[in-house]
Amino acid sequence: MSEDRLRFPIGQFVKPEGLELEQVREWIRDIEALPGQVAEALKGASAEQLELPYRPGGWTVRQVVHHMADSHMNSFIRFKLALTEEEPTIKPYREELWAELPDTVHAPVELSLGLLASLHQRWVLLLRGMTEADLTRAFQHPDSGLVRLYEAVGMYAWHGRHHLAHIRLITG
Structure with a gap:
């Protein structure tokens, strides 16, 4: 398998051109199932x-x-900031450095599995309670610029599927 195919086994994220409610609902189902x-x-x-x-x-x-x-904890907080502030500038984090911290390198995966399960239950409740107007709210990312919440829903649905594919490359 090529390096690019290993890196992006489901392809790269494609930013939506606009808000499509049925697509957002599908992404929310992806987030719920992850x-x-x-x-x-x-x-x-x-x-x-x-x-x-x-x-x-x-x-x-x-x-x-x-x-x-x-990543998903950071995203959940970004959603809450965008829903309660006007286009807040979020703080990015150095994911490549976080991945080298002792909890990431040594902690049992069960800790993050439980965290993901609880976090995604809360996140889905938040997402399903959002209005169309809420989905157009946004945050400023210092590196990527303005990110609308409907775009972020799609990005994190993709992010989950992307890393699930990485896991399946090893575990079958």
Whole structure:
């Protein structure tokens, strides 16, 4: 498999051109399903598999699972900021450095699986309660510019599927 295919097994995220409510509902279903899909993909994974990177120079399966929890926690907070402030500027984080911290490198994946399950339940409640106007609210990302919440829903639905595919490359 090519390096690009290993890096982006489901392809790269394509930013939506506009708000399509049915598409947003589908993305919310993806976000809702992710924790169970990750748990299923990890069922029966060996200790050795958790330490394997999904590509040369990539993160291990353990790091990917913890990264999803870190990333999705940050996203949940960004949604809440955008819903309660006018286009707040969010603080990015150095995910490549977070992936090297002791909790990411050594913690059992079950910790982040439980966190993802609870976080996604809250996040889905928030997302399903948002109005069309709420979905057009936005935050400023210092690197990417203005991000509308409907775009962020799509990005994080993709992000979950993207890393789930990485896990499945190792666990089958």
